[in-house]
Amino acid sequence: xxxxxxxxxxxxxxxxxxxxxxxxxxxxxxxxxxxxxxxxxxxxxxxxxxxxxxxxxxxxxxxxxxxxxxxxxxxxxxxxxxxxxxxxxxxxxxxxxxxxxxxxxxxxxxxxxxxxxxxxxxxxxxxxxxxxxxxxxxxxxxxxxxxxxxxxxxxxxxxxxxxxxxxxxxxxxxxxxxxxxxxxxxxxxxxxxxxxxxxxxxxxxxxxxxxxxxxxxxxxxxxxxxxxxxxxxxxxxxxxxxxxxxxxxxxxxxxxxxxxxxxxxxxxxxxxxxxxxxxxxxxxxxxxxxxxxxxxxxxxxxxxxxxxxxxxxxxxxxxxxxxxxxxxxxxxxxxxxxxxxxxxxxxxxxxxxxxxxxxxxxxxxxxxxxxxxxxxxxxxxxxxxxxx
Ligand code: UD1
Ligand code: UDP
Numbered sequence: 181x182x183x184x185x186x187x188x189x190x191x192x193x194x195x196x197x198x199x200x201x202x203x204x205x206x207x208x209x210x211x212x213x214x215x216x217x218x219x220x221x222x223x224x225x226x227x228x229x230x231x232x233x234x235x236x237x238x239x240x241x242x243x244x245x246x247x248x249x250x251x252x253x254x255x256x257x258x259x260x261x262x263x264x265x266x267x268x269x270x271x272x273x274x275x276x277x278x279x280x281x282x283x284x285x286x287x288x289x290x291x292x293x294x295x296x297x298x299x300x301x302x303x304x305x306x307x308x309x310x311x312x313x314x315x316x317x318x319x320x321x322x323x324x325x326x327x328x329x330x331x332x333x334x335x336x337x338x339x340x341x342x343x344x345x346x347x348x349x350x351x352x353x354x355x356x357x358x359x360x361x362x363x364x365x366x367x368x369x370x371x372x373x374x375x376x377x378x379x380x381x382x383x384x385x386x387x388x389x390x391x392x393x394x395x396x397x398x399x400x401x402x403x404x405x406x407x408x409x410x411x412x413x414x415x416x417x418x419x420x421x422x423x424x425x426x427x428x429x430x431x432x433x434x435x436x437x438x439x440x441x442x443x444x445x446x447x448x449x450x451x452x453x454x455x456x457x458x459x460x461x462x463x464x465x466x467x468x469x470x471x472x473x474x475x476x477x478x479x480x481x482x483x484x485x486x487x488x489x490x491x492x493x494x495x496x497x498x499x500x501x502x503x504x505x506x507x508x509x510x511x512x513x514x515x516x517x518x519x520x521x522x523x524x525x526x527x528x529x530x531x532x533x534x535x536x537x538x539x540x541x542x543x544x545x546x547x548x549x550x551x552x553x554x555x556x557x558x559x560x561x562x563x564x565x566x567x568x
Pocket of ligand 1: 237239241296
């Protein structure tokens with residue numbers, strides 16, 4: 181066989197192949213926070229982007245992908261009704277391992293602290309795929325709060341090669357755990373990128389799921405709750421408190437509760453609150469509709485993680501239905517207060533905000549500790565830099 185001459189490189193032309201980056205997404209909040217990153221990745225000519233859905237969520241995930249007009253390359257479609265952690269974890273671990281073997285990406289990006297994140301990162305590690313962790317470094321420092329997310333994100337940190345910390349505080353948490361400084365980049369949280377993008381889209385209340393909400397006549401208390409550690413007694417207490425509040429402020433308050441599709445949550449909430457006149461139980465709202473509800477909300481009562489990041493930027497006071505939070509920046513900025521899940525505490529804190537205009541005013545000053553809307557840009561730049 182004749183020996184071939186060396187290939188000649190032309191100036192300005194890269195010899196290396198494109199960087200193959202896979203995004204693994206499972207649930208609604210992951211899709212919201214990954215959408216701006218996906219958009220930046222696909223417009224970059226040096227990157228080949230592949231989107232893989234574990235579909236740990238189905239309808240709630242599809243709602244988000246549709247509003248951002250994103251189509252998946254691979255859809256594992258793994259959600260089952262009332263799935264257990266073991267069931268969904270083992271399914272994702274097995275299936276994602278196969279995906280990595282078949283597609284051989286250079287990097288996988290995972291976001292947050294769900295089962296999808298922990299198991300996709302583990303599958304990537306087993307298959308020698310480098311891991312970028314978005315929203316890295318959040319810590320409550322309590323093993324079971326939230327359960328199992330505190331442990332999921334710690335495992336993701338142990339496995340990741342590049343850590344996209346949303347805030348300086350998150351970076352400090354990672355440094356304390358021995359993650360090398362050069363592997364951590366403070367980027368802001370891409371939830372703010374998503375929020376800005378969605379807020380700019382046209383929207384009309386008329387014809388939407390919010391059409392019958394009495395925004396003009398009453399103050400709006402928006403509620404979401406779904407955390408596993410709040411299932412059972414805590415969620416019962418939350419519902420009892422809402423019932424008390426609907427009676428106490430029957431003339432001036434309207435409660436809007438988009439109920440999570442988890443049957444455990446749905447059954448408890450519908451049994452307790454279905455027939456109250458000033459309570460609207462809604463299905464999960466499409467992201468744009470939900471943000472417009474949030475903009476018209478007087479007080480937000482929630483155990484959600486993402487909402488603790490979005491509400492401060494919109495100047496909505498948040499009463500957090502938890503004992504501890506991994507997002508202390510919002511507490512420090514004065515927008516969030518931790519109130520737990522006891523019936524009397526909830527009634528008392530909501531009443532304070534209803535009756536004390538000065539206190540409400542103070543908590544409703546819009547601040548933005550979680551980013552400037554450019555997190556996705558920074559994440560893609562850092563990824564390219566690390567891959568050089
Ligand atoms: C999961 C995440 C949690 C995140 C939340 C976002 C873990 C361990 N927890 O909650 O961090 O805050 O998602 O909402 O990963 N269901 C549907 N359709 C859907 C979504 C859910 O029917 O589109 C029902 C199914 O019966 C499913 C159940 O809800 O089995 C629970 O879903 P799952 O993702 O397991 O919920 P969590 O683990 O509580
Ligand atoms: N959200 C939504 N529709 C709803 C309720 C919430 O689009 O009916 C959005 C919300 O704005 C936030 C995200 O869903 O961005 C939070 O998801 P969730 O509370 O399910 O998960 P967490 O953030 O707690 O992980």
